[in-house]
Amino acid sequence: MAGYTREAARRIFAQEFRESNLTFKDGNDQYSPQYLFTPTGAKVNRMFIVGTLIEKEDIGSESEYWRGKVSDPTGSFFIYAGQYQPEAAQVLSECDTPEFVAIVGKPSTYTTPEGEILTSIRPESMYIVDGETRDLWVLDTARVTLERLKVLPTSHPDALRAKEHYRTEAKHYASMVLKALRSLQEDIDVMDD
Amino acid sequence: MNDKYAPHIEELSKALEGVGYTDIQTELDNLLRFRVPLEEAKRTILNKFRPKEACEIKIKDILKSPKSFALKGRIISVEKKKIVLKGETAYLYSGKLLDETGVCLFTAWDDFCLNEGDIIKIYNVHMKLWNNRPEINFGQRSIVEKLPEDPSLPKDEKIFTQTKKIIEINPSDLLVSSQGVVTEIYHRDIIVKGKDTIIIEGVIADDTGKLPFSSWVPMEGVDIGNAINFRDAHVRLFRGIPSLNFTHMTSWELLPDNKCPFSKNKIMTDEPSYISIGSVLEKDGLFDVVVTGNIISVRPGSGLIERCPVCNRVIQNNVCRAHGTVEGIRDMRVKAILDDGTGAVYIMLNRELSEVIYGRSMEEAENIAKLSMSKDAVYESMKRSLIGTYLAVRGNSSKSEFGTTIVARYAWVPEDDLLSRLDDLLLKLPEDI
Numbered sequence: 001m002a003g004y005t006r007e008a009a010r011r012i013f014a015q016e017f018r019e020s021n022l023t024f025k026d027g028n029d030q031y032s033p034q035y036l037f038t039p040t041g042a043k044v045n046r047m048f049i050v051g052t053l054i055e056k057e058d059i060g061s062e063s064e065y066w067r068g069k070v071s072d073p074t075g076s077f078f079i080y081a082g083q084y085q086p087e088a089a090q091v092l093s094e095c096d097t098p099e100f101v102a103i104v105g106k107p108s109t110y111t112t113p114e115g116e117i118l119t120s121i122r123p124e125s126m127y128i129v130d131g132e133t134r135d136l137w138v139l140d141t142a143r144v145t146l147e148r149l150k151v152l153p154t155s156h157p158d159a160l161r162a163k164e165h166y167r168t169e170a171k172h173y174a175s176m177v178l179k180a181l182r183s184l185q186e187d188i189d190v191m192d193d
Numbered sequence: 194m195n196d197k198y199a200p201h202i203e204e205l206s207k208a209l210e211g212v213g214y215t216d217i218q219t220e221l222d223n224l225l226r227f228r229v230p231l232e233e234a235k236r237t238i239l240n241k242f243r244p245k246e247a248c249e250i251k252i253k254d255i256l257k258s259p260k261s262f263a264l265k266g267r268i269i270s271v272e273k274k275k276i277v278l279k280g281e282t283a284y285l286y287s288g289k290l291l292d293e294t295g296v297c298l299f300t301a302w303d304d305f306c307l308n309e310g311d312i313i314k315i316y317n318v319h320m321k322l323w324n325n326r327p328e329i330n331f332g333q334r335s336i337v338e339k340l341p342e343d344p345s346l347p348k349d350e351k352i353f354t355q356t357k358k359i360i361e362i363n364p365s366d367l368l369v370s371s372q373g374v375v376t377e378i379y380h381r382d383i384i385v386k387g388k389d390t391i392i393i394e395g396v397i398a399d400d401t402g403k404l405p406f407s408s409w410v411p412m413e414g415v416d417i418g419n420a421i422n423f424r425d426a427h428v429r430l431f432r433g434i435p436s437l438n439f440t441h442m443t444s445w446e447l448l449p450d451n452k453c454p455f456s457k458n459k460i461m462t463d464e465p466s467y468i469s470i471g472s473v474l475e476k477d478g479l480f481d482v483v484v485t486g487n488i489i490s491v492r493p494g495s496g497l498i499e500r501c502p503v504c505n506r507v508i509q510n511n512v513c514r515a516h517g518t519v520e521g522i523r524d525m526r527v528k529a530i531l532d533d534g535t536g537a538v539y540i541m542l543n544r545e546l547s548e549v550i551y552g553r554s555m556e557e558a559e560n561i562a563k564l565s566m567s568k569d570a571v572y573e574s575m576k577r578s579l580i581g582t583y584l585a586v587r588g589n590s591s592k593s594e595f596g597t598t599i600v601a602r603y604a605w606v607p608e609d610d611l612l613s614r615l616d617d618l619l620l621k622l623p624e625d626i
Contacts, residue, residue, distance in 0.1 A: 005536075006536075006537040006596060007537075008470070008471070008533075008535055008536045008537055009489050009532045010534060048487060048532060050581060087576075101581075102487070102580060102581025102582075104489040104580070124490070125489070125490060125576070125580055127576065127577055127580040127581050129580075129581040129582065132611075133487075133581055133583060136583055136609060136611070137487075139611065139614050139615060140534065142618050144534050146618065146621055171623070174622055177622060178622055181618055184615060185615060188612060
């Protein structure tokens with residue numbers, strides 16, 4: 001049946017998210033979804049991340065406006081939650097750091113006066129989870145990133161677009177995945193000892 | 194009338210062949226007297242007199258049909274059905290129509306004196322999707338013209354039966370041939386029109402998928418583990434999922450092991466197949482699938498609910514939409530969105546599954562609600578414990594205008610061997626980094 005389909009939540013590592021700077025709209029309608037296009041060719045309208053909340057700060061002046069920093073094995077994500085993200089704002093105001101959190105949200109970008117593009121996440125929901133969920137997320141994200149890297153040398157439209165805009169080097173992101181997996185391996189070894 | 198309009202009337206009568214000059218003149222005269230601008234008046238006349246030629250289509254193009262069309266075909270079955278509409282009894286006629294390109298279901302909302310075997314040409318009918326299946330609808334404005342026997346129209350819909358693998362069978366098929374292994378079979382006594390009848394129900398599978406089947410005719414010698422080859426089974430729809438129906442039109446025979454194109458043992462012992470949510474979304478309905486993903490949202494309507502004791506509908510404040518004020522039955526459920534990165538589906542968990550996944554019994558949930566004096570407290574608590582978690586769900590999927598839903602028959606937290614998955618991934622990395 002035609003019509004509305006929910007956008008799938010993409011899994012992206014922090015490093016790749018930070019290195020993304022291309023946004024576009026699919027179609028000209030005001031309701032057309034907005035996408036962040038990443039260097040390995042993921043079209044992100046909604047994303048799902050699980051990581052460690054390592055910093056949180058209320059940077060709002062009148063009403064609460066929370067900034068949080070969530071780290072994964074490759075870097076960290078910034079999240080911003082104000083009155084229109086009540087669920088996430090509440091969790092941020094109540095929780096301690098560090099804590100494992102799962103976040104579903106939309107990517108957003110900000111262009112600095114110097115022209116640099118910064119990415120952050122506007123969370124739809126945010127909850128505290130356990131360490132195993134975090135480990136599984138790292139595995140899942142590693143798997144789908146590798147799948148995208150496999151498509152990159154082909155002439156798939158997303159792959160062509162990624163290569164044209166970012167001149168993506170597969171090696172760069174393969175080593176990011178390796179880094180993530182190695183750190184997970186160490187985490188598990190530490191737990192087993 | 195002024196002579197200066199003569200060339201326009203001339204022009205109109207050329208465009209409208211067969212319409213009298215004076216008719217056009219009177220019409221134009223009338224419109225002009227009512228101060229209609231000349232150009233607009235000419236367009237109005239063209240519209241009024243132009244023969245409404247409906248475009249004629251063939252059944253194979255039914256999905257691309259214009260809003261209203263004409264079609265020629267043979268009625269191969271028709272059945273009168275009684276319906277109650279807003280308290281009034283009405284009859285409608287439904288059946289199947291074929292032409293030289295295919296078969297299609299139809300519904301006539303009026304009595305057009307249709308009989309099996311009639312060759313008809315119908316005008317001003319439209320196509321509607323019913324359960325994701327195209328249907329021709331005859332309405333008040335439709336015209337039926339009966340035609341003499343036409344040998345170019347086939348008499349039997351069986352010539353359109355396609356042979357397919359199980360996974361390929363979809364709602365637009367009416368008759369289908371295939372082969373598979375019977376993995377479940379049971380007999381059920383039902384009463385049809387006052388007569389005791391035994392029907393056979395079960396599941397049939399091949400190496401691509403499985404579907405439920407039912408048979409109204411005895412299937413002697415068929416048991417679990419038998420492979421069969423069948424021709425001309427009807428495809429029915431139940432909650433968006435195709436099911437196979439064996440009737441007197443269907444023929445079948447047991448398939449000896451050496452003629453099986455698939456491994457019987459493998460199918461019999463096969464665990465349900467895990468598939469990506471993206472591929473679930475591509476199909477209108479799938480029977481018995483397993484998906485895994487993260488719960489990324491718990492929807493309103495989850496938590497403690499009350500149901501109508503008569504119809505089982507969810508009710509609010511003890512008032513049922515259909516049965517008025519009733520004493521509600523307490524229940525608990527989870528409605529959530531499961532996402533694996535390839536797509537997202539709604540999942541529905543009943544009380545038993547909710548209790549296991551949420552980790553609290555309904556009584557405990559009621560205590561939470563009592564302590565905080567709010568039913569929302571349970572919903573909030575479900576969100577806290579469920580969002581982000583990994584979950585595997587097994588059940589049937591069906592698609593509606595609101596999205597694709599899997600009603601869970603089983604749900605569990607997948608037990609993952611982290612280390613072995615990690616090693617697999619490390620092996621997949623390119624060597625030169």
